[in-house]
Amino acid sequence: MSAEPLRRAVATVCLSGTLEDKLAAASAAGFGGIEVFEPDLVASPWSPAELAARCADLGLSIDLYQPFRDLDSTDPARFDRNLRRAEAKFDVMAALGVDTVLVCSSVAPDAVDDADLLAEQLATAAARAGERGLRIAYEALAWGRHVSTWERSWDAVRRADSPALGLCLDSFHVLSRGGDPAGFAAVPGEKLFFLQLADAPHLQMDVLQWSRHHRLFPGQGAFDLPRFVGCVLAAGYTGPLSLEVFNDVYRQADPARTAVDAMRSLQWLEEALALRRPDAGLPLPPAAPALTGWSFTELAVDGVSGPQLAGVLDALGFAHTGQHRSKPVQLWEQGRARVLLNASVVRPAGPGVASVAALGLESADPQRSAARAEAMSAPVLPRTRGAAEAELSAVAAPDDTQVFFTRTGPDGWPADFLPTGRPPGPGTGITGIDHVGLTQPFDAFDEAGLFYRAVLGLDPQEVTELAAPFGLVRTRAVTGPDRAVRLTLSVSALRRGGWAPGVPEPQHVALATDDLVATARALRAAGAPLLSIPANYADDLAARVDLPDDLLAAVREHGLMYEEDAHGGYLHLATDVLGDRVFLEVVQRLGGYDGYGTTDAPVRMAAHRRRRQALSTGGR
Numbered sequence: 068m069s070a071e072p073l074r075r076a077v078a079t080v081c082l083s084g085t086l087e088d089k090l091a092a093a094s095a096a097g098f099g100g101i102e103v104f105e106p107d108l109v110a111s112p113w114s115p116a117e118l119a120a121r122c123a124d125l126g127l128s129i130d131l132y133q134p135f136r137d138l139d140s141t142d143p144a145r146f147d148r149n150l151r152r153a154e155a156k157f158d159v160m161a162a163l164g165v166d167t168v169l170v171c172s173s174v175a176p177d178a179v180d181d182a183d184l185l186a187e188q189l190a191t192a193a194a195r196a197g198e199r200g201l202r203i204a205y206e207a208l209a210w211g212r213h214v215s216t217w218e219r220s221w222d223a224v225r226r227a228d229s230p231a232l233g234l235c236l237d238s239f240h241v242l243s244r245g246g247d248p249a250g251f252a253a254v255p256g257e258k259l260f261f262l263q264l265a266d267a268p269h270l271q272m273d274v275l276q277w278s279r280h281h282r283l284f285p286g287q288g289a290f291d292l293p294r295f296v297g298c299v300l301a302a303g304y305t306g307p308l309s310l311e312v313f314n315d316v317y318r319q320a321d322p323a324r325t326a327v328d329a330m331r332s333l334q335w336l337e338e339a340l341a342l343r344r345p346d347a348g349l350p351l352p353p354a355a356p357a358l359t360g361w362s363f364t365e366l367a368v369d370g371v372s373g374p375q376l377a378g379v380l381d382a383l384g385f386a387h388t389g390q391h392r393s394k395p396v397q398l399w400e401q402g403r404a405r406v407l408l409n410a411s412v413v414r415p416a417g418p419g420v421a422s423v424a425a426l427g428l429e430s431a432d433p434q435r436s437a438a439r440a441e442a443m444s445a446p447v448l449p450r451t452r453g454a455a456e457a458e459l460s461a462v463a464a465p466d467d468t469q470v471f472f473t474r475t476g477p478d479g480w481p482a483d484f485l486p487t488g489r490p491p492g493p494g495t496g497i498t499g500i501d502h503v504g505l506t507q508p509f510d511a512f513d514e515a516g517l518f519y520r521a522v523l524g525l526d527p528q529e530v531t532e533l534a535a536p537f538g539l540v541r542t543r544a545v546t547g548p549d550r551a552v553r554l555t556l557s558v559s560a561l562r563r564g565g566w567a568p569g570v571p572e573p574q575h576v577a578l579a580t581d582d583l584v585a586t587a588r589a590l591r592a593a594g595a596p597l598l599s600i601p602a603n604y605a606d607d608l609a610a611r612v613d614l615p616d617d618l619l620a621a622v623r624e625h626g627l628m629y630e631e632d633a634h635g636g637y638l639h640l641a642t643d644v645l646g647d648r649v650f651l652e653v654v655q656r657l658g659g660y661d662g663y664g665t666t667d668a669p670v671r672m673a674a675h676r677r678r679r680q681a682l683s684t685g686g687r
């Protein structure tokens with residue numbers, strides 16, 4: 068493998084909009100090339116020559132024209148007709164200045180099964196292409212009628228033995244069928260004409276539907292793309308790394324954003340490749356420094372929600388220990404749990420605005436964290452900072468939450484706060500932040516998983532789905548290796564129904580305690596607004612799990628919830644929704660429990676809904 072960087076390309080089918088929108092997005096995100104998806108050209112007012120000129124202006128090379136479908140035929144007249152269709156496409160390719168066309172395996176009823184006849188027809192078409200200086204990259208669609216594995220496509224290409232015929236390897240088609248990329252070693256490098264990359268979640272469904280709706284960018288799904296590409300490169304492939312992702316969300320999302328997300332997936336993939344081959348001298352971005360814990364969580368509040376949240380933090384045993392030197396920001400502390408209330412939001416109406424505005428994460432090297440973020444196409448935020456205030460680097464996550472890289476120490480961020488002189492107080496047993504739960508915008512869920520993985524070096528965990536009162540919710544945690552940092556990301560699986568409340572599902576900050584029953588008792592005594600959970604929940608819990616009687620009594624008395632996984636248990640409680648869209652959770656992990664109370668979430672959501680309705684109709 069040479070140390071020369073491979074071209075990064077993206078198929079126009081990955082991006083939403085017209086061809087104009089797609090090209091602008093691909094170019095702005097820094098791609099060097101594109102695959103022209105034929106329907107995009109057919110729908111365009113540009114002639115092929117005009118498209119070529121536009122691409123040249125934008126610094127994009129056209130690396131592939133695709134797809135050409137159903138070439139071979141058991142009916143000679145039909146095959147002849149298909150050859151004429153191919154010639155017309157060769158004219159288009161000449162005008163576009165692209166030398167490679169993707170021919171995918173036939174799905175038609177007249178597709179050729181006989182290996183020699185198929186090779187002969189491919190060779191005939193390749194000879195026509197070759198006469199014009201063009202080449203054919205043959206791809207096995209996972210649902211091809213007779214050719215549905217890469218081995219079968221390679222068999223045809225090998226038999227055809229034509230210099231203008233080679234393979235197109237598409238990671239989706241190979242990996243969705245459980246193909247082994249180690250086999251690519253048998254293919255001469257010069258026969259690997261093109262490489263298309265897509266990740267995907269593991270799903271049990273028809274492979275065509277899986278491919279057309281659920282493909283993802285590398286690093287977003289469950290496939291081992293670094294290994295796949297490593298095998299292709301080891302076999303001698305030198306063409307572009309080209310993304311081909313058919314995805315329902317990306318089809319309708321802002322193409323400029325999708326293109327950046329796509330670029331990040333290749334930056335992540337290339338790093339993974341470089342790390343696998345330390346001798347190859349491939350360039351590496353700054354490694355993600357370890358994130359060693361939470362320095363703070365910042366909530367944006369207004370004139371209504373600010374005092375409400377301050378009152379709740381007080382009841383939770385937090386102390387207002389600091390006031391920002393130059394901004395309307397309060398620091399509240401208990402143990403290692405630090406919550407900032409930032410009253411810069413001005414909208415004193417309704418229930419008040421409250422949301423998670425920023426996450427402060429302890430970094431072993433904040434500056435390198437920021438450099439890493441930049442190398443991974445993350446938007447690094449400009450900082451305004453007053454005299455004597457700490458330098459803080461921050462990036463914007465896909466949902467616009469600000470992520471600060473901090474070092475808590477004498478010269479770190481706490482120096483920005485003037486002590487109020489209030490003593491910490493006895494507290495209620497809260498020791499720190501366990502995790503923060505962020506509800507994602509509909510289009511941002513998969514993007515967010517990759518963002519936290521590539522930019523922050525966190526590990527995305529499995530996606531789970533739950534049936535919530537207002538529809539399916541998809542959720543996934545991203546965690547540091549030692550779990551010092553845990554985030555949960557959730558999203559509605561479908562557009563929220565028209566009758567669901569207009570406010571989005573709330574976000575939450577989960578606070579850790581070593582003894583939830585004791586903490587719950589203290590919160591009760593202090594009048595904290597704890598969410599009540601229906602008795603049916605505790606009855607069902609008692610039927611399912613053998614809990615000690617005193618614990619079950621505490622569950623009933625305080626509205627606790629309890630969940631188990633293979634490693635341990637999780638006791639948790641929630642407050643009411645505070646302001647319009649946050650609540651606080653208090654959680655106790657027992658044994659090695661590694662989850663987030665996800666199966667209890669629908670009960671909690673229904674209780675929040677009931678409580679919000681009661682409050683809005685004047686109840687308390």
Ligand SMILES: O=C(O)c1ccc(O)c(O)c1
Pocket residue numbers: 133134169171206208237263278279311
């Ligand atoms: O879904 C399809 O038809 C299709 C077309 C072209 C490709 O390269 C591909 O992987 C799938």
Ligand SMILES: [Mg+2]
Pocket residue numbers: 206237263311
């Ligand atoms: Mg493909």
